[in-house]
Amino acid sequence: MLTRTPASVTTNGRSYRVPNTPTVVICIDGSEPGYIERAIEKGLCPNLERILKTGTNTLALSVIPSFTNPNNLSIITGRPPAVHGIAGNFFYDREAKQEVMMNDARFLRAPTILAEFQKAGSKVAMVTAKDKLRTLLGKGLDFQKGTAIAFSSEKADKANMAENGIENVLEFVGMKLPEVYSADLSEFVFAAGVKLLKTFRPDVMYLSTTDYVQHKAAPGSAIADSFYKMFDRYVGELDALGCVLVMTADHGMNDKHLANGEPDVIYLQEILDGKFGAGMTRVILPITDPYVAHHGALGSFATVYVDNDKRQAVLDHIKTIAGVEVAIPAEEACKRFELPADRIGDVVVLSSKHKVLGTSAAKHDLSGLTEPLRSHGGLTEQTVPMIANRKIVVPAGRTLRNFDVFDVALNLVA
Amino acid sequence: MLTRTPASVTTNGRSYRVPNTPTVVICIDGSEPGYIERAIEKGLCPNLERILKTGTNTLALSVIPSFTNPNNLSIITGRPPAVHGIAGNFFYDREAKQEVMMNDARFLRAPTILAEFQKAGSKVAMVTAKDKLRTLLGKGLDFQKGTAIAFSSEKADKANMAENGIENVLEFVGMKLPEVYSADLSEFVFAAGVKLLKTFRPDVMYLSTTDYVQHKAAPGSAIADSFYKMFDRYVGELDALGCVLVMTADHGMNDKHLANGEPDVIYLQEILDGKFGAGMTRVILPITDPYVAHHGALGSFATVYVDNDKRQAVLDHIKTIAGVEVAIPAEEACKRFELPADRIGDVVVLSSKHKVLGTSAAKHDLSGLTEPLRSHGGLTEQTVPMIANRKIVVPAGRTLRNFDVFDVALNLVA
Numbered sequence: 001m002l003t004r005t006p007a008s009v010t011t012n013g014r015s016y017r018v019p020n021t022p023t024v025v026i027c028i029d030g031s032e033p034g035y036i037e038r039a040i041e042k043g044l045c046p047n048l049e050r051i052l053k054t055g056t057n058t059l060a061l062s063v064i065p066s067f068t069n070p071n072n073l074s075i076i077t078g079r080p081p082a083v084h085g086i087a088g089n090f091f092y093d094r095e096a097k098q099e100v101m102m103n104d105a106r107f108l109r110a111p112t113i114l115a116e117f118q119k120a121g122s123k124v125a126m127v128t129a130k131d132k133l134r135t136l137l138g139k140g141l142d143f144q145k146g147t148a149i150a151f152s153s154e155k156a157d158k159a160n161m162a163e164n165g166i167e168n169v170l171e172f173v174g175m176k177l178p179e180v181y182s183a184d185l186s187e188f189v190f191a192a193g194v195k196l197l198k199t200f201r202p203d204v205m206y207l208s209t210t211d212y213v214q215h216k217a218a219p220g221s222a223i224a225d226s227f228y229k230m231f232d233r234y235v236g237e238l239d240a241l242g243c244v245l246v247m248t249a250d251h252g253m254n255d256k257h258l259a260n261g262e263p264d265v266i267y268l269q270e271i272l273d274g275k276f277g278a279g280m281t282r283v284i285l286p287i288t289d290p291y292v293a294h295h296g297a298l299g300s301f302a303t304v305y306v307d308n309d310k311r312q313a314v315l316d317h318i319k320t321i322a323g324v325e326v327a328i329p330a331e332e333a334c335k336r337f338e339l340p341a342d343r344i345g346d347v348v349v350l351s352s353k354h355k356v357l358g359t360s361a362a363k364h365d366l367s368g369l370t371e372p373l374r375s376h377g378g379l380t381e382q383t384v385p386m387i388a389n390r391k392i393v394v395p396a397g398r399t400l401r402n403f404d405v406f407d408v409a410l411n412l413v414a
Numbered sequence: 415m416l417t418r419t420p421a422s423v424t425t426n427g428r429s430y431r432v433p434n435t436p437t438v439v440i441c442i443d444g445s446e447p448g449y450i451e452r453a454i455e456k457g458l459c460p461n462l463e464r465i466l467k468t469g470t471n472t473l474a475l476s477v478i479p480s481f482t483n484p485n486n487l488s489i490i491t492g493r494p495p496a497v498h499g500i501a502g503n504f505f506y507d508r509e510a511k512q513e514v515m516m517n518d519a520r521f522l523r524a525p526t527i528l529a530e531f532q533k534a535g536s537k538v539a540m541v542t543a544k545d546k547l548r549t550l551l552g553k554g555l556d557f558q559k560g561t562a563i564a565f566s567s568e569k570a571d572k573a574n575m576a577e578n579g580i581e582n583v584l585e586f587v588g589m590k591l592p593e594v595y596s597a598d599l600s601e602f603v604f605a606a607g608v609k610l611l612k613t614f615r616p617d618v619m620y621l622s623t624t625d626y627v628q629h630k631a632a633p634g635s636a637i638a639d640s641f642y643k644m645f646d647r648y649v650g651e652l653d654a655l656g657c658v659l660v661m662t663a664d665h666g667m668n669d670k671h672l673a674n675g676e677p678d679v680i681y682l683q684e685i686l687d688g689k690f691g692a693g694m695t696r697v698i699l700p701i702t703d704p705y706v707a708h709h710g711a712l713g714s715f716a717t718v719y720v721d722n723d724k725r726q727a728v729l730d731h732i733k734t735i736a737g738v739e740v741a742i743p744a745e746e747a748c749k750r751f752e753l754p755a756d757r758i759g760d761v762v763v764l765s766s767k768h769k770v771l772g773t774s775a776a777k778h779d780l781s782g783l784t785e786p787l788r789s790h791g792g793l794t795e796q797t798v799p800m801i802a803n804r805k806i807v808v809p810a811g812r813t814l815r816n817f818d819v820f821d822v823a824l825n826l827v828a
Contacts, residue, residue, distance in 0.1 A: 013809075013810030014811050057749075325766065326767075332447060332473075336447075336797055353740075353766070395427075396428045396493060397427075397492055397493060397815070397817070397821065
């Protein structure tokens with residue numbers, strides 16, 4: 001019997017061609033424009049240098065908040081958070097009156113492109129740096145069929161057939177288990193991707209790294225250059241294997257500190273408590289996650305829950321704070337940034353390029369910050385690279401988003 | 415003989431349906447989100463209130479620089495400045511060694527949607543507030559055929575058949591010639607639009623106002639509310655005439671002043687002269703035009719011309735200036751903002767929400783600033799309304815730009 005693969009897969013209202021060539025999408029966490037260019041200038045990235053010339057080198061806009069999870073979920077679903085529901089790592093459940101962590105796949109409201117490709121008969125693979133992201137991105141994959149593999153560097157040693165479609169990953173990749181806070185955690189993702197492409201030969205593969213290095217080190221620094229030199233080696237290997245390769249980032253990254261190296265923080269809960277009284281507002285920082293060492297839960301996006309009769313006064317006051325770039329009601333934020341209304345506070349606040357938003361000084365553990373803070377979350381971290389090892393044809397008038405990356409890789413490559 | 419109109423018109427790589435219903439696009443200059451909403455809350459805009467509920471109320475992104483001419487030309491061509499060539503009001507001609515004002519139609523590199531519709535057999539009309547914009551937007555219209563009318567409020571008294579396709583405009587509109595610096599200059603545009611729709615019955619019409627009011631007055635202020643109340647009356651008339659009506663803005667508008675009311679200016683030429691010596695760099699402010707009274711040529715976008723061997727040092731220094739949000743080399747700016755490489759300096763600089771970029775204090779005539787400065791040009795003025803009196807269907811995954819407004823009006827309306 002002849003098995004037939006459909007010509008395209010449609011999910012969340014968008015259609016993607018089923019590829020004849022293995023197609024690899026990489027999300028380089030926190031890869032602010034400039035990192036790759038500075039490393040190329042020093043001759044450290046010969047493969048990327050060649051690809052930028054012979055393929056495609058352009059830019060795209062991320063989702064706001066420019067955080068990891070909202071953007072990774074947008075990439076894997078091809079749609080903004082209004083569709084997939086993941087607007088950050090945390091939201092406040094008004095009915096249950098508690099802060100809820102959105103790192104469980106039940107919070108995801110849309111099917112993923114990978115799961116839909118698997119259903120349509122394609123082989124798919126995914127490797128993430130952190131395991132929590134793997135659980136979100138891996139929703140809907142069926143590991144019983146032998147056509148899907150998904151695991152994280154962080155828990156590579158625990159990967160098993162039932163939950164990951166693969167076992168003995170450390171031997172498979174040929175690296176030891178990396179530390180959670182390390183450049184190795186991302187390198188493991190790339191090494192695993194090369195190995196999967198050689199052996200499992202997925203039709204569609206997604207690789208997603210962690211921004212440990214980018215939080216620590218600016219473009220052109222020795223640490224950053226070393227990371228991109230390593231990355232370039234794997235880019236060369238992937239490219240040499242004949243795949244369509246498209247790279248983007250979940251968000252950019254900027255210095256967020258004073259000249260003396262201290263983080264430049266607007267402690268929003270303190271300010272609002274001082275003005276309106278304790279307990280009148282609740283500031284949620286959706287960047288907060290269990291791995292705060294490299295950013296201290298400080299980013300450029302916050303959302304404030306407040307009773308309706310006080311909202312305008314709170315908005316008006318927030319607008320007077322130096323370093324606040326955007327302070328808008330939830331309705332406007334949901335429209336402008338395509339966010340899910342039930343998972344965002346009543347006011348949305350974005351800080352300027354070099355400032356971050358905190359709750360109160362006592363609540364932020366900054367002991368893990370060994371370097372001056374670099375972070376993200378705002379409009380100034382919305383521009384990210386979109387690099388392909390083929391020429392692409394973007395329809396006239398269209399503004400690329402990072403969550404168009406599967407569309408670019410499957411539909412727009414020449 | 416049966417004359418046949420083609421089903422669609424293609425220009426600059428985009429296709430537009432030829433409408434069965436008269437289609438009106440309005441660009442409300444400087445209409446930052448919030449102006450309309452604040453006026454609606456006070457009950458001043460019953461027509462817009464109804465349209466926002468029964469039609470479409472969403473947001474779109476403008477072109478950067480968020481200035482009037484680049485955005486109006488993007489709207490009328492459907493493409494970014496990289497395609498149409500108008501990146502501001504001024505550029506520096508390196509060969510001729512002189513600053514060149516780009517307000518002449520010869521600088522426009524792309525055909526306009528209106529001219530292409532006329533060529534395809536449609537009747538078209540356009541009214542602008544200022545006459546210089548009319549000369550740019552009106553390029554390619556043929557006034558000999560009786561199927562095109564284009565004039566400005568500013569020179570309505572001088573309109574003639576040869577250059578405008580209409581004469582005796584003051585009597586036609588029933589208003590006296592407005593002052594250049596006035597809300598009346600925009601009201602004249604709306605009144606003319608209603609009259610044209612009733613009598614000339616264009617298939618496609620473009621109305622573009624001036625931001626005199628928005629530069630002076632914030633959303634919710636008495637002056638702004640009064641403007642939008644006036645606007646709403648004409649919106650009601652246009653809507654009642656049965657047209658498809660879509661409204662957007664060329665850019666937003668924000669306060670750009672200190673608490674004491676003084677403009678908050680980064681005098682970039684002064685800073686660069688102090689650091690690198692006079693004559694080493696040339697700061698161009700593309701907002702500069704002959705009508706500076708309401709902004710003093712102060713906006714949030716500047717471009718710097720500098721010899722290549724000094725460019726990195728200049729970039730590095732500009733990045734250290736407080737209030738600079740973006741400082742990037744021209745190549746990156748042209749890619750990110752889709753700008754024409756030959757009409758932009760070597761470095762592009764954007765300031766933060768409440769700051770503007772100047773050359774040197776002595777060169778800015780601020781005597782016309784009777785109110786604390788409000789201006790635009792940066793990323794914080796990129797978000798603008800996109801309002802239609804019909805439901806629209808936006809393809810999944812697409813981010814609307816203000817220069818999609820003709821696509822919205824002609825192709826996406828339900």
